[in-house]
Amino acid sequence: MGKHDHHEHHGESLADAARDNLEKSGEKWTDTRAAIFDALAGFSRPASAYDIAELVSTARGKRVAPNSVYRILDLFVTNNLAMRVESANAYLANSHPGCAHDCIFLVCDTCGEATHIDDDPLSQQVRTVAKSEGFNSIRPVIEVRGICQKCS
Known part of the structure; x- marks a missing residue:
């Protein structure tokens, strides 16, 4: 990928x-x-x-x-x-409709903004681990909570 x-x-x-x-x-x-x-x-x-x-x-x-x-x-x-x-x-x-990416978000606990990031190697790693645990039809959703640069 x-x-x-x-x-x-x-x-x-x-x-x-x-x-x-x-x-x-x-x-x-x-x-x-x-x-x-x-x-x-x-x-x-x-x-x-x-x-x-x-x-x-x-x-x-x-x-x-x-x-x-x-x-x-x-x-x-x-x-x-x-x-x-x-x-x-x-x-x-989705600012690029038709592009199927896994959902990886950085979510600010202060202002509520969520930044979508594309990291295909990270998504692939999560999929690989899930498959090794016997999961099928995998759709990773990763949310990282914290304080964004504007709010910190």
Whole structure:
């Protein structure tokens, strides 16, 4: 595996890449899904389904239920459009949709920001250990809690 280059998307480019990736998997890019992705991508820190539901409800002038948002976020995670920060029950947009990386996050206990890092050798090592213990369908999720540079 090792390190590789990939294009980080932002703004309109990110939404286009997310739509293309979702449609390639046979799913539709609906107005609701687009609104939820745009809201998620607008957060600089991990966002909860409630944060997103509130933002989309306000923007649309009609209530969007958090349960609907959860279902769409799960679809996004399954299709590599979003990543879930397990310990915070919150989500981040994947800035390179379609690139399947394991979730390795540095999570700040002060400001709540989560930085996603790609370290394929580390992920591979975790997978190898898990396989040696008899695990299958391995999806490492590694979260390192601490204080970020801005907060320390």
